[in-house]
Each structure stands twice: as C-alpha cells, then as structure tokens.
Amino acid sequence: MSDDSFVQKGAAATLSIPHIGEPQDFYFLLLPKATMLPVAAAIEPLRIANQVTNTKLYRWYIMTEDGAPLRCSNGMMVTPDMALGALPSDGMGFVCAGVEPQDAAGDITLNWLRREHRFGRKLGGICTGAFALAQAGLIKNQPFTLHWENQPGFVERFEHLKPSPNIYEVTGSLMTCGGGSAATDMMLTLIEERHGKQLAIIVADMCLHVRSTSGAAPQKSNYAVAIGSRNQRLLSALQLMQESLEEPLSIGALCTRLDISRRQLERLFSRYLDQSPMHVYSDMRLSHAFALMNETSMSVTEIALASGFNSATHFSRQFKRKFGASPHFFRKGWA
Known part of the structure; x- marks a missing residue:
C-alpha cells in the first residue's frame, strides 16, 4: 500500500489535534476462512481517524502467513500487503480468524505470535483469533473474548481458559473482540486512549456506529x-x-x-x-x-x-x- 493512501479527502470538517511522532502501525494477520466483516470494521475507524484529522495518525497492513492471497469465509480472495514479518516496536498485531478456527493457525503463525510476544509487542484476536492466541500460550489470567458462537468449542479445548461474554476486552498488551461491529468498538477505544474522546466520537459518527460505552456490553441479545x-x-x-x-x-x-x-x-x-x-x-x-x-x-x-x-x-x-x-x-x- 502506498504511504500516500493512508490519508484521504472527505467532506466532513477537519478536526485539528496535536500530533507528534510517527503514525501507529496496525498489522492484521488473516488466517484461512477469516471473516471479512470484523476486519473491515477494525480498519475503517483508523482510515476515518486519518481522514477527519487530515493527518497520518495510523497505518494498516494486511498479512498472510506466506504473503499469498487468502480466501475468506465468504469465498472472496484478499491480496495481502506482505507475509509474516517482525513488527515495529510500537506496532500492534491482530490475528483475524473466522470459521473452523481450531485448524486455522499453523506452526509458522504460532511461532510468530510467540516471538512477537517475547519482544513485547501488543497482540490481539479478532472474531475467533483467540484460538491462535491460546494455542500459542499467550492467554493467561487476563480477560479475553471471542465470538459467542465459537466459545463452547473453545472452552472444551482450553478448559483452563474462560472467555468473557463481552463484545471486546482490552487489557494491557492483549486485545480481543467477538467480531462484527465489536471490532469497531475496540478500535474506537484504542483511538480514544491515544488521541482523545472527541476524535473517537467523530469517528463513531462517521461510521454511523452507536458506540458501546464499554467492552462490558454482552455479545448476544439477552x-x-x-x-x-x-x-x-x-x-x-x-x-x-x-x-x-x-x-x-x-x-x-x-x-x-x-x-x-x-x-x-x-x-x-x-x-x-x-x-x-x-x-x-x-x-x-x-x-x-x-x-x-x-x-x-x-x-x-x-x-x-x-x-x-x-x-x-x-x-x-x-x-x-x-x-x-x-x-x-x-x-x-x-x-
């Protein structure tokens, strides 16, 4: 992706915010049969944040294990920006999975996750990405979640781990969400932490997204x-x-x-x-x-x-x- 494509023109008024330093980089690793909705729902808030500030606050990249195009759960092919590689020191890496998550992550992916964790990188899981994080041994006692549909199978496989029923969880260096629009809520939280509540509100409005007040909102209707x-x-x-x-x-x-x-x-x-x-x-x-x-x-x-x-x-x-x-x-x- 061209570095110039991260900031696009829009009709909304520009919000001026102080920003010093390099953009924050987000890397989205797509596993086989990943669901596209939460991937887009995670990336678009970053793009909109750049657009409404006319500033390159964020950059985002799609990765696959070998750098080859990957077929998602809806049958569409996605061409990545790169293969797995070392993340920059302030980069965030997200494992994006979907259906059949128990078989999605290979040894290359699991070893990459362990290596990046050892280097202190912030890592997360989108939709069913928590399967790969758990397989790599990266989920300990901190709160985490994954899509409610896949939680029964997860619990049977990882009996010592109990996922949260919430739409997302952000705790220290671990970030997870249940997929769908929950990815937008998670990203809005990260945007607010880095650049303030006003920008998060504007980005949510641009997404026509009624933001959850916290990750404690349940995934399923009661x-x-x-x-x-x-x-x-x-x-x-x-x-x-x-x-x-x-x-x-x-x-x-x-x-x-x-x-x-x-x-x-x-x-x-x-x-x-x-x-x-x-x-x-x-x-x-x-x-x-x-x-x-x-x-x-x-x-x-x-x-x-x-x-x-x-x-x-x-x-x-x-x-x-x-x-x-x-x-x-x-x-x-x-x-």
Missing part, C-alpha cells in the same frame, strides 16, 4: 429481547437451563430453584415460547452439541455427555430429529 418478555421467572428459568447444560436439572429441581409450581412453569413456557420447558431445554443442549461437533475433535459419546445426554444412542436420535442427520453422518458431511 433473553428478554430474544423472547419479547421481561417475565422474571421465565428469564431465570432460561438462565438456569443455559448454566446447566452438561448436568441438566430436572423440572422439579428447576421449580424448586425458582420457587414455582410445575404447572406455573409449563404455563409460562407455553404462553411465551409455545413449547414445553423440556423441549426448550433439549434444544439448548442440542445447540451446544452442534457447536462442539463443528469445532472440536471430541467423540460423539464425549459430546453427548458434555451436552447432558446419558446415552450416545439417545443423543444421536435427538440430534437427527433436530438437524436431519445423525452426528456421525453430520461430521462426515463437513469433513
């Missing part, structure tokens, strides 16, 4: 939004179910925890969800199993147990009922 009800007992029941997938609670145990009768619980689910409590609970566990099927190498029996099914045979029947194929055929079909 149950109240999802089901269109604020009935506290129903919401508490759904939360208890979600927290007890591996060791499901009986209807009686749910009722005891909620201090509600079985008849009342069934009425709630029938009224708001048009399903029985057990049917909803079973679907939750099967969705959990679906994620594990896609993103782990766990056996069908192991997945059945991790999803609260005592019998692999019963699990297989229920899985086929919901997804149209037995777990074995489902996995072969995606191989």
Whole structure:
C-alpha cells in the first residue's frame, strides 16, 4: 500500500489535534476462512481517524502467513500487503480468524505470535483469533473474548481458559473482540486512549456506529429481547437451563430453584415460547452439541455427555430429529 493512501479527502470538517511522532502501525494477520466483516470494521475507524484529522495518525497492513492471497469465509480472495514479518516496536498485531478456527493457525503463525510476544509487542484476536492466541500460550489470567458462537468449542479445548461474554476486552498488551461491529468498538477505544474522546466520537459518527460505552456490553441479545418478555421467572428459568447444560436439572429441581409450581412453569413456557420447558431445554443442549461437533475433535459419546445426554444412542436420535442427520453422518458431511 502506498504511504500516500493512508490519508484521504472527505467532506466532513477537519478536526485539528496535536500530533507528534510517527503514525501507529496496525498489522492484521488473516488466517484461512477469516471473516471479512470484523476486519473491515477494525480498519475503517483508523482510515476515518486519518481522514477527519487530515493527518497520518495510523497505518494498516494486511498479512498472510506466506504473503499469498487468502480466501475468506465468504469465498472472496484478499491480496495481502506482505507475509509474516517482525513488527515495529510500537506496532500492534491482530490475528483475524473466522470459521473452523481450531485448524486455522499453523506452526509458522504460532511461532510468530510467540516471538512477537517475547519482544513485547501488543497482540490481539479478532472474531475467533483467540484460538491462535491460546494455542500459542499467550492467554493467561487476563480477560479475553471471542465470538459467542465459537466459545463452547473453545472452552472444551482450553478448559483452563474462560472467555468473557463481552463484545471486546482490552487489557494491557492483549486485545480481543467477538467480531462484527465489536471490532469497531475496540478500535474506537484504542483511538480514544491515544488521541482523545472527541476524535473517537467523530469517528463513531462517521461510521454511523452507536458506540458501546464499554467492552462490558454482552455479545448476544439477552433473553428478554430474544423472547419479547421481561417475565422474571421465565428469564431465570432460561438462565438456569443455559448454566446447566452438561448436568441438566430436572423440572422439579428447576421449580424448586425458582420457587414455582410445575404447572406455573409449563404455563409460562407455553404462553411465551409455545413449547414445553423440556423441549426448550433439549434444544439448548442440542445447540451446544452442534457447536462442539463443528469445532472440536471430541467423540460423539464425549459430546453427548458434555451436552447432558446419558446415552450416545439417545443423543444421536435427538440430534437427527433436530438437524436431519445423525452426528456421525453430520461430521462426515463437513469433513
């Protein structure tokens, strides 16, 4: 990329901010099947910050492991600026992954991450980039996150690590986000830290982005939004179910925890969800199993147990009922 292309003309008034020194460099390493949305959502705030200040505050570069074009999750090819290489002392490196993240990072990438970490570089993960960071041993006790869809598989693979449900986490030298527009929120935070709140607000407005006040915003809509009800007992029941997938609670145990009768619980689910409590609970566990099927190498029996099914045979029947194929055929079909 030409160095002159980092500052472009725009119609918005220019914001004058004091700036001394070299631009800050961002390097985005795309892994196979990376999702393009969060990559663009991370880069555009940097471009807009330059545009509205008419100053080269930031530079950004796309990397692939070998410098060759890479196909993203939507099938589009991206031509990188360079292959993996040493980052400058103040450069920030982000691993950008997407679907099938457990197989995306090779030894070259993992060794590069370890080397840059040893040199004190700031590193991060976008969407499912946390898989590569964890494989490289770079996630310890600090908060981190990745896309909610991929968290069940991540937790099964890295049992000692617990991702945050938040849209992004910025802690010291580790920066992670759940993908999508969360990448914009993360970048706005970095822009504000370096150049102030006024610039971050203007960049957010240019992106037509309603900024989250902090990374503590959850990635998923809460149950109240999802089901269109604020009935506290129903919401508490759904939360208890979600927290007890591996060791499901009986209807009686749910009722005891909620201090509600079985008849009342069934009425709630029938009224708001048009399903029985057990049917909803079973679907939750099967969705959990679906994620594990896609993103782990766990056996069908192991997945059945991790999803609260005592019998692999019963699990297989229920899985086929919901997804149209037995777990074995489902996995072969995606191989």
